[in-house]
Amino acid sequence: MVPGCEGRVNAETKKEVLQAAAAHAADAHGMTELSDEVVEKVKASIVPTS
Numbered sequence: 566m567v568p569g570c571e572g573r574v575n576a577e578t579k580k581e582v583l584q585a586a587a588a589h590a591a592d593a594h595g596m597t598e599l600s601d602e603v604v605e606k607v608k609a610s611i612v613p614t615s
């Protein structure tokens with residue numbers, strides 16, 4: 566979701582993925598909120614595991 570970032574999140578639902586992504590962005594990148602662009606990237610990168 567961030568250039569050069571190897572962070573990945575595992576979650577059951579898109580909502581949880583976005584929450585986990587937001588938490589990661591805040592912890593790892595100091596991003597206090599996700600821009601629409603980032604949210605779209607996160608959604609696009611979601612791969613169903615089931």
Ligand SMILES: [Zn+2]
Pocket residue numbers: 567570571572589590593594
């Ligand atoms: Zn990251």
